[in-house]
Amino acid sequence: MGEKDPVLNDIIYEFIDKFSGSDADIEEYCKKYPSLEDKLQQRFRIIKLIEEGLKEEVWSGRRIGEYIIVEEIGQGGMGTVFLAIQTSLNRYVALKILPFGLTLDNKAVRRFQNEAKIIAKFNHPYIVPVFSSGGEEGIYYIAMAFIPGLSLNKIIEILKHHSFHEIKASTIKNIISTHPDFMRFNLDLKNSGLDEAIMSQRDPSFWDNSYLKFILTIFHEVADALNYAHRNGIYHGDLKPSNIILTPEGIPMIVDFGLARDMKAIASTQSKEFAGTIGYASPEQIRDNMVDERSDIWSLGVTLYELISLNHPFGGKTISEIIDKILNSEPPSLKKQSKKIPKDVEAIIFKCLEKDPKRRYSNMTMLREDLKNFLESKPIKARPVGMMNRTYKWVKRHPLISLLTFGLLLTLMIASSLFLNKKINDYINNGNAFYDEGDYDKALYNYNEASDFLKRIPFSKQHQKEVFYKLGDACLGKGDHGRAISYYKKAIEIDSKYPQAMVGLGDAYYEWKFYDEAIKSYKSAIELSPNDRYNYYKLGRALTKKGSLDEAIMSYLIAIRLAPKDSDTIGEIVSIINKKGLYKNDEIKKYLKDMGFNNEQIDSIISSKQ
Amino acid sequence: MKEDMDYDTQVLINEAKLGDKDALNSLFARYQNRVLRIVRLRLNPELREKLKMQSIDIVQDVFIAALRKLNEFEPTSKGAFLHWLSKIVENYIRDQIDYFSAQKRHSPLKEILLDETLKTDSGSEVKVHEIIPSEDTSPSQYASRKEIKSALDNLLLRVEEADREVIILYKLEELTFKEIAQLHNKTEEAVRKQYHRAFQKLISFAEEDPTFKGI
Numbered sequence: 167m168g169e170k171d172p173v174l175n176d177i178i179y180e181f182i183d184k185f186s187g188s189d190a191d192i193e194e195y196c197k198k199y200p201s202l203e204d205k206l207q208q209r210f211r212i213i214k215l216i217e218e219g220l221k222e223e224v225w226s227g228r229r230i231g232e233y234i235i236v237e238e239i240g241q242g243g244m245g246t247v248f249l250a251i252q253t254s255l256n257r258y259v260a261l262k263i264l265p266f267g268l269t270l271d272n273k274a275v276r277r278f279q280n281e282a283k284i285i286a287k288f289n290h291p292y293i294v295p296v297f298s299s300g301g302e303e304g305i306y307y308i309a310m311a312f313i314p315g316l317s318l319n320k321i322i323e324i325l326k327h328h329s330f331h332e333i334k335a336s337t338i339k340n341i342i343s344t345h346p347d348f349m350r351f352n353l354d355l356k357n358s359g360l361d362e363a364i365m366s367q368r369d370p371s372f373w374d375n376s377y378l379k380f381i382l383t384i385f386h387e388v389a390d391a392l393n394y395a396h397r398n399g400i401y402h403g404d405l406k407p408s409n410i411i412l413t414p415e416g417i418p419m420i421v422d423f424g425l426a427r428d429m430k431a432i433a434s435t436q437s438k439e440f441a442g443t444i445g446y447a448s449p450e451q452i453r454d455n456m457v458d459e460r461s462d463i464w465s466l467g468v469t470l471y472e473l474i475s476l477n478h479p480f481g482g483k484t485i486s487e488i489i490d491k492i493l494n495s496e497p498p499s500l501k502k503q504s505k506k507i508p509k510d511v512e513a514i515i516f517k518c519l520e521k522d523p524k525r526r527y528s529n530m531t532m533l534r535e536d537l538k539n540f541l542e543s544k545p546i547k548a549r550p551v552g553m554m555n556r557t558y559k560w561v562k563r564h565p566l567i568s569l570l571t572f573g574l575l576l577t578l579m580i581a582s583s584l585f586l587n588k589k590i591n592d593y594i595n596n597g598n599a600f601y602d603e604g605d606y607d608k609a610l611y612n613y614n615e616a617s618d619f620l621k622r623i624p625f626s627k628q629h630q631k632e633v634f635y636k637l638g639d640a641c642l643g644k645g646d647h648g649r650a651i652s653y654y655k656k657a658i659e660i661d662s663k664y665p666q667a668m669v670g671l672g673d674a675y676y677e678w679k680f681y682d683e684a685i686k687s688y689k690s691a692i693e694l695s696p697n698d699r700y701n702y703y704k705l706g707r708a709l710t711k712k713g714s715l716d717e718a719i720m721s722y723l724i725a726i727r728l729a730p731k732d733s734d735t736i737g738e739i740v741s742i743i744n745k746k747g748l749y750k751n752d753e754i755k756k757y758l759k760d761m762g763f764n765n766e767q768i769d770s771i772i773s774s775k776q
Numbered sequence: 777m778k779e780d781m782d783y784d785t786q787v788l789i790n791e792a793k794l795g796d797k798d799a800l801n802s803l804f805a806r807y808q809n810r811v812l813r814i815v816r817l818r819l820n821p822e823l824r825e826k827l828k829m830q831s832i833d834i835v836q837d838v839f840i841a842a843l844r845k846l847n848e849f850e851p852t853s854k855g856a857f858l859h860w861l862s863k864i865v866e867n868y869i870r871d872q873i874d875y876f877s878a879q880k881r882h883s884p885l886k887e888i889l890l891d892e893t894l895k896t897d898s899g900s901e902v903k904v905h906e907i908i909p910s911e912d913t914s915p916s917q918y919a920s921r922k923e924i925k926s927a928l929d930n931l932l933l934r935v936e937e938a939d940r941e942v943i944i945l946y947k948l949e950e951l952t953f954k955e956i957a958q959l960h961n962k963t964e965e966a967v968r969k970q971y972h973r974a975f976q977k978l979i980s981f982a983e984e985d986p987t988f989k990g991i
Contacts, residue, residue: 182975212982216975219928220947227784227806234798236805236832249832251801258833352831 174202178209230307231300233261239351249312249351252297258353259297260313262422264306275306282308284400285423292391294411294421313419314352316342318407318473326476330504335380335416336373343414368415378506381473382541384418389466389534391420396459396530403457405465406446407472444485445478449493449521454589460523463533467518467526474511475503479519493521510546517548590616590629597636606643613637631660635667642670647678665694669701676708684708699728703735715742719761726767733774740775781854789857793846804839807861808832811839814862814948815869817932817940827869838868855951859959862949927987934981939974946971 177195192210196203225235225248233250239260240247250261264278282299289295299308324341325333342348375383388410392402402409402423411419448464450456471479479497482488497519500512514536520526527533527548536546597612617633638653651674657667672687688705695701702725709718719742725735748754751772758768781789785806791799812835816824842864851857932940945951945959953971957964982988 178976178979179972182972209979212979212988215924215988216928216978216982219924220943222810226809227802229802234802234805237809251805253798253801256797256801346828349829350832353833 171202171205173199174205174209177202177206178213181210181213230261230263230305231298231302231309233259233307233309235261250309252309258312259309260294260311262308262310264308275301278306278308281400281423284398288395288398288400288423290391290394292387292418292420293395293423294419310421312351312353313411313413313421314348315411315413315417315419316345316348318410318412318418318469320345320347320408321412322407322472322476330476331506333377335375335377337377338380338412339373339414339416342412348414368417372416378474378508378511379541380416381470382511382537384412384416385466385470385473386534386537386541388418388420389530389537391418392462392466393530393534395423396462401457401459402462402465403451404446405462405469407469410469445480445488445492447492448523450523452489452492458523459529460526463518463526463530464523466533467515471497471500471515471519474507474515475500477503508540510540510548513548514540514546590619593619594633594636597640601636601640601643604643606640609640610637610644613640627660631657631664631667634660635664635670638667638670638674642674642677645677647674650674651678663694665691665698665701668694669704672704672708676704676711679711681708681712685712697728699725699732699735702728703732703738706735706738710738710742710745715746716761718742719758723762723767726763730767730770736771736774739771743771743775781851781857785854785857789846789851792843800840800843803843804836807858808835808839810948811858811862811865813929814858814944815866817929817944817948818862818866819869823869838865842868853950853952853955855945855949855955858949859945859951923987927985928982931978931981931985935974935977939970939977942967942971942974943978 177199181195192207195210196206199206223238226237228235230250232254233252236249236251236258238246239249245262245264248261248263250259251257252259264275279299279301282296285293286296286298294313295311297309297311299306301307321338321341324345325337328337372380372383392405395402400423402420404422405420409420409422411421413419444452446465446468448456448461451461468479471477477498480488480491480495482491497516500507500515501509514533517536518526518533527536532547536548538544539546593612593616597609597616600606600609600612613633613636617630617637620630620633634653634657638650638657641647641650641653651671654667654671654674658664658671661667668687668691672684672691675681675684675687685705685708688701688708691698692701692705702721706718706721706725709715709721719739722735722739722742725732726739729735743754743757746757748757754772754775755768758771763771785803788799788803788806792803812827816827819827842861845864849860851860932943935943942956945956946953951959953964953967956962957967960967962970
């Protein structure tokens with residue numbers, strides 16, 4: 167601590183005193199005392215962190231619908247989960263608030279609400295009951311039962327510190343009931359919003375089971391719950407360990423049904439969030455965001471594999487490595503990891519993890535029955551996959567030529583991109599056709615779809631900016647200036663040297679009567695493409711509107727130099743001359759000469775005026 | 777600015793005094809986290825550990841019972857209110873934590889709130905501990921904010937008790953220097969100086985701490 171430096175200390179003293187939130191201006195201090203800049207920066211940073219740490223949550227006490235938020239209990243790609251009090255029933259609920267990004271998309275919100283209504287009607291002992299959903303002031307929420315317990319991902323993390331061979335069913339019970347998360351929220355069941363009948367008790371002998379049998383029993387129950395949902399037309403779409411909560415009684419409860427579909431598109435733009443989810447996505451989900459019964463079967467297979475071996479079947483350090491493995495690699499043999507794992511269990515899991523959906527269990531009922539068969543020591547339906555067979559499958563999926571030419575990762579990226587590219591091109595072409603017809607709504611729809619697909623292709627910025635530009639044009643066509651502006655800006659954000667988008671931005675501002683902004687945009691466009699006479703023409707118009715007539719004339723002069731016979735430009739010049747009250751030819755000639763026009767240009771203007 | 781009670785809190789307190797259950801719940805929801813943090817910082821390590829083991833609905837019982845004593849108190853500022861509430865909750869915990877822990881939890885929220893004639897002193901247990909984010913928390917600001925909070929509390933516990941108390945009073949309870957001075961029978965200037973010394977100490981601890989150094 168720099169007690170030795172009195173000046174530094176004085177500044178810190180002043181700073182501690184003044185500090186309230188972010189209004190302390192570090193830069194100012196640094197400018198004042200340049201020799202202390204490094205020390206000041208470092209000290210200020212720490213003070214800021216301390217102040218941050220002393221601040222309290224902003225959500226606490228906030229009322230949303232009939233719920234009062236108590237505190238944040240979790241956060242993930244699908245939104246933030248709060249513990250809340252439902253005032254009308256005086257009970258605790260888990261309130262999930264959707265990420266802001268999602269609520270901007272009306273279509274997604276509507277779909278979310280429809281599905282929430284269906285799920286609210288679910289009645290299954292292993293599905294977390296949804297009580298209600300709604301939205302107000304742009305905040306969308308879903309209220310569900312609060313489940314005291316621990317999610318499987320946390321259990322996996324803790325189990326990794328155990329010696330694998332010593333894990334028993336009772337180990338799990340201990341882990342859950344002594345975990346601080348559980349103790350903190352070990353609500354009296356009457357307070358948790360759960361029907362007590364749902365929270366059934368296990369037979370005490372259940373805890374004498376081996377770990378393997380324990381996990382398979384739970385997954386049989388999970389499969390039963392998923393089967394129930396599938397029969398009701400809802401797919402989970404984001405099954406993973408963190409979406410399965412285990413109560414201290416060892417009852418699995420599944421959360422987040424159907425929320426996933428729209429999230430993926432958003433999450434994929436935020437790679438960190440996507441990373442937590444991608445490891446459980448099926449190949450077809452990765453390729454074209456297909457969610458159905460069989461992709462849930464895949465995700466359940468990954469989760470089961472992970473629970474049984476405590477290793478992820480497609481682990482990797484980077485997202486592309488994980489994706490590569492999901493699309494191309496067979497998971498490591500389970501038997502090799504532990505001799506205790508029976509070959510039938512491996513066969514069941516590997517049947518879930520077939521890359522080709524048609525080769526997996528064709529529905530959840532069949533997977534559930536096979537798990538049951540195993541638990542009851544009956545023959546299972548899944549055929550064990552031999553080593554030879556696996557190698558064969560692998561070769562079949564990877565024609566040698568592509569391996570030699572591109573390397574694995576590139577092959578898969580090109581393959582999946584090619585598939586998406588066709589879709590995107592179709593949407594863009596349709597959009598263009600509608601735009602040309604003047605049907606801006608339909609154009610917008612098509613461009614939006616193209617944009618959604620583009621988000622899923624890596625290295626597609628170039629195309630993205632064009633789609634944003636087209637979206638801007640379509641909005642402008644509709645007269646929706648605000649949205650047009652934001653789309654053009656997005657395009658410019660991707661490529662700051664994008665003259666067309668700059669002009670579009672200028673047009674949108676111009677039509678919205680923000681002439682200063684329009685002028686700025688046109689000038690930027692001119693800098694980027696100085697030979698486009700149309701930019702000077704547009705700049706001239708905006709300057710005229712603003713009343714800068716002389717400046718406008720100079721802009722038109724350049725336009726005319728680039729296109730001497732352009733009647734639009736000449737017309738605008740004439741109208742400025744009229745505005746300036748110049749009627750006699752002599753006056754006009756003098757004025758234009760002063761502004762830099764040559765005789766030929768002046769003659770054509772005067773003749774046009776007459 | 778600091779002396780004023782924010783309008784929402786004022787309204788909630790008035791409604792709570794009239795027995796409005798929603799207002800009681802809202803006050804609980806709004807301040808339980810902060811009050812428990814304050815209480816935790818003031819308790820000795822043994823009680824702190826016990827507090828960790830308590831479930832939130834038991835904490836709620838204590839809060840609601842405490843808030844029902846609002847009639848005996850007229851808060852003049854937000855700081856005064858938070859200070860009063862923290863003290864009451866702390867006393868409950870000191871006096872009754874063993875009793876709470878020994879008891880089987882029996883009075884769920886529903887009954888407490890529907891029972892108009894409930895005696896204020898008959899709560900059950902108390903609670904808590906830092907919440908750890910569940911679900912797949914992304915390595916976002918969220919995780920680090922939680923980390924900072926818990927690391928900061930550990931640093932605060934290393935600061936001398938009297939100095940820590942000034943930081944608690946000023947930053948967490950939001951009392952003014954003037955109010956703290958009155959409370960401790962000191963001059964305002966003396967309190968201000970002590971706060972600065974305490975904060976400087978906190979900074980020096982933080983400079984050695986990996987959580988603060990590393991970010």
